[in-house]
Amino acid sequence: MQPKSEAELADCLAAAKHPMAIRGGGTRPIGRAVAGEVLSTAALTGITLYEPGALTLVAQAGTPLAEIEAVLHAENQRLPFEPMDHRALLGTNGTPTIGGVVAGNVSGPRRIQAGAARDSLIGVRFVDGAGTVIKNGGRVMKNVTGYDLVKLMAGSYGTLGVLSEVSFKLLPEVETCACLILEGLSDQSAVAALSRALASPYEVTGAAHTANRGGRSRTMLRLEGFAKSVAYRTDALRGVLAEFGEVEVISDPDLVRQMWKDQRDVTAFAGQTGDVWRISCKPSDGPTIGAKIKGEVIYDWGGGLIWALVGEGHDLRKTLGAFGGHATLIRASEATHARIPTFHPEPAPLAALSDGLRRKFDPKGILNTGLMATAMPAA
Structure with missing residues (x-):
């Protein structure tokens, strides 16, 4: 099923009597396979409003991200x-869409400086499980009054409604970039160095560390902006980091962009055997959590995001125990996904709130049913 307009999408959902598997570009099949007829947003394409002077853009949900x-x-x-871009990590094809980005709240290394996808989202249009078209936010940067459904839809994975249109605030492109590198640091020292840099006034836009698991660790910091500003901040930040060891500077913008694209897309784990987990935590807790993981570990967001490559079928949540964050199973076999919930269990009050929202927005229980369930059904 592939509606060509928001009105057709609303008709499809209003008439639906059985579960629907919502699909955008098909590049991020995270979690258990969802039963039901596929409903694709691929035909809902096109940029409907772009005002460069106002730094705002509005696009239909199926619009390719590359466009x-x-x-x-x-x-x-x-x-x-x-x-x-999840394609390398998950081994998928297809075309990433802007609706899929919003549905997964997909954000990269720059989150530490610019925020997540939901923080740039200023408006949404979507169709709920009853076939009702809902609009929230707007097409310009302004405060949202009433219920903030804009933020609610970001990261809902199509379980509350099917996005038809999204609006964003934008930023100017950067003129150049540079990367500062420290080699051989322990996880603890690396996170301390990243924290020091992030606390400085030098506007770091990337702070990552690849742990030493049978190789030499690497700690990276990215600076972006006007050429003179980047040069000044690079020299200043080298001084801030001097106590952690020798600092190498890479100033070739093309090389720096490729390095951070690889960091963003976790290409180091692409094609490797094993399950991939994504752990969100306090940066200061990162090294302690990383030390419990028997596998390869990559830190991002100054230590607040951990990518882990572990043995197949291993329930990493049991290894980590209780901590102030959450662990998401990103890549695993169908058998593992059938046994281990994809998303971290929620505290009872939050779980009750989530269930209530799903019943309100999807009264027939047809939208990506069970995708975000944190308890497995009884055998």
Whole structure:
């Protein structure tokens, strides 16, 4: 099923009597396979409003992300949140869409400086499970009054409604970039160095560390902006980091962009055997959590995001125990996904709130049913 307009989408959902598997570009099949007829947003395409002077863009949900980025690039602008491309990590094909980015709240290394996808989202249009078209937010940057459904839809994975249109605030593109590198640091020292840099006034836009698991660790910091500013901040930040060891500087913008694209897309784990987990935590807790993981570990967001490659079928949540964050199973076999919930269990009050929202927005229980369930059904 592939509606060609929002009205057709609303008719499809109003008439639906059985579960629907919502699909955008098909590049992020995270979690258990969802039963039901596939409902694709691929035909809902096109940029419906772009005002470079106002730094705002509105696009239909099925619009390819590459198309949006090309249009923005021509005006020397960009999406602030650097969305990850999951295709290499998950071994998928297809075309990433802007609706899929919003549905997964997909954000990259620049989140530490520019925020997540939801922080740049200023408006949404979507169709709920009853076939009702709902609009929230707007097409310009302003405060949202009433219920903030804009933020609610970001990261809901199509379980509350099917996005038809999204609106974003934008940022100017950067002139150049540089990367500072420290080699051989322990996880503890690396996170301390990243924290020191992030607390400095030098506007770090990337702070990552690849742990030493049978190789040499690497700690990276990214600076972006006007050429003179980047040069000044690079020299200043080298001084801040001097106590952690020798600092190498890479100033070739093309090389720096490729390095951070690889970091963003976790290409180090692409094609490797094993399950991939994504752990969100306090940066200061990162090294302690990382030390419990028997496998390869990559830190991002100054230590607040951990990517872990572990043995197949291993329930990493049991290994980590209780901590102030959450662990998401991103890549695993169908058998593992059938046994281990994809998303971290919620505290009872939050779970009750989530269930209530789903019943309100999807009264027939047809939208990606069970995708975000944190308890497995009885055998």
